[in-house]
Amino acid sequence: SQTIHQWPATLVQPVGSPLSLECTVEGTSNPNLYWYRQAAGRGLQLLFYSVGIGQISSEVPQNLSASRPQDRQFILSSKKLLLSDSGFYLCAWSRYRSDYGYTFGSGTRLTVV
Amino acid sequence: GQQLNQSPQSMFIQEGEDVSMNCTSSSIFNTWLWYKQEPGEGPVLLIALYKAGELTSNGRLTAQFGITRKDSFLNISASIPSDVGIYFCAGIAGGTSYGKLTFGQGTILTVHP
Numbered sequence: 001s002q003t004i005h006q007w008p009a010t011l012v013q014p015v016g017s018p019l020s021l022e023c024t025v026e027g028t029s030n031p032n033l034y035w036y037r038q039a040a041g042r043g044l045q046l047l048f049y050s051v052g053i054g055q056i057s058s059e060v061p062q063n064l065s066a067s068r069p070q071d072r073q074f075i076l077s078s079k080k081l082l083l084s085d086s087g088f089y090l091c092a093w094s095r096y097r098s099d100y101g102y103t104f105g106s107g108t109r110l111t112v113v
Numbered sequence: 114g115q116q117l118n119q120s121p122q123s124m125f126i127q128e129g130e131d132v133s134m135n136c137t138s139s140s141i142f143n144t145w146l147w148y149k150q151e152p153g154e155g156p157v158l159l160i161a162l163y164k165a166g167e168l169t170s171n172g173r174l175t176a177q178f179g180i181t182r183k184d185s186f187l188n189i190s191a192s193i194p195s196d197v198g199i200y201f202c203a204g205i206a207g208g209t210s211y212g213k214l215t216f217g218q219g220t221i222l223t224v225h226p
Contacts, residue, residue, distance in 0.1 A: 006155075043218045044156075044201065090155050094214075099144040099163065099205050102214055104155030 002027035006091045006105030013112055019064075019078040021108050023091030026072065031093040033074040034102060035066055038088040050074060051096065086112045119202050119217030126192055127225050134200060134220045135186040142204030145178050145185040146214070150199040159200075160187070192224050 003026045013019060025031050035047040046059045048066035056066050063082050067075045074091060088109050092102040119136045126132060136145070144163055148156035160171050162178035162185060169176055175188045185204075189196055202217040 042199070042221075044216045049213075092155070099161075101144075101146045101148075101158055101161060101203065101205070104157070107153070107155050109153070 002093075002103065004091065004093055004103055004105045006108060008108060009106065010109045011111070013081050013110065015083055015112055016080050019076070019081050019085070019110070021076040021089055021091075021110075023074040023076075023105055024072055025093045028093070028095070029071060030096060031072065032096055033068060034092040034094075035074065035076050036090040036092065036104075038090060038107075039086075044090070048076070081112045083112050086110055117202055117204055117215055117217040119220055121220060122218065123221040123223070125223045125225065128193060130192050132189040132192055132196070132222060133186060134202075135184060136202035136204075136217045137184045138204060138215075139183070140206065141182040142215075143182070143207045144205035145176070146203040146205070147174075147176050147185070147187045148201040148203060150201065150219075152198065156199075156201055189222075192222075194224050194226055197222055197224050 006023045032051050034049045036044045037047055038044055048056055048058055050056050050068045053068055053071055064078050088107050090107045091105040094102045117136050117138050146161050147159045149159050150156040160169050160176040162169055165178055165182050166180050167178040173190045177186055179185055199219045199221050201219050203214045
């Protein structure tokens with residue numbers, strides 16, 4: 001069976017510090033991978049998605065970047081965090097062109113202080 | 114781009130009451146999905162609908178794929194405190210968007226014992 005792992009679960013970082021959140025998927029190959037941000041417990045904002053190694057699409061301009069160094073690894077990064085980067089970050093995966101939807105990780109609560 | 118309008122934005126109900134929420138779109142979707150997100154967790158798929166007019170149940174949950182393919186609703190019968198969370202609708206369109214989810218804004222459900 002497929003599983004998705006996301007860590008850390010919570011993170012408190014000072015303004016201006018770097019960020020690295022990691023997501024890995026097991027039990028499948030060539031997944032589509034996604035990073036979402038959720039503010040104030042409401043809507044899901046798609047930040048990045050990837051259909052393959054090294055292929056990253058950005059949905060909104062921001063202080064963040066994403067990378068996919070391996071088939072089942074997706075990393076969200078920032079060189080210098082802003083207060084506005086605080087939020088709940090979710091990683092998700094899906095099969096290519098599948099209509100079974102996405103499977104989400106358990107999320108990372110990021111607080112920038 | 115495609116948008117899903119989900120309503121209501123929030124609901125405060127008493128335990129035992131029935132709940133109804135819906136999602137509408139100006140464009141056609143080939144698949145409708147309903148997710149539930151509990152506090153501090155990632156969304157989890159509840160029900161998937163693949164055919165216009167389809168009515169599908171999962172325990173106390175019932176969802177329908179609208180005939181026009183532009184809407185879907187979710188009903189929860191005899192609510193219980195563990196139904197608390199954010200419910201998201203999501204749709205998958207065809208063509209070049211195949212496999213890519215569009216999410217509604219979410220319905221926050223609070224159940225008072």
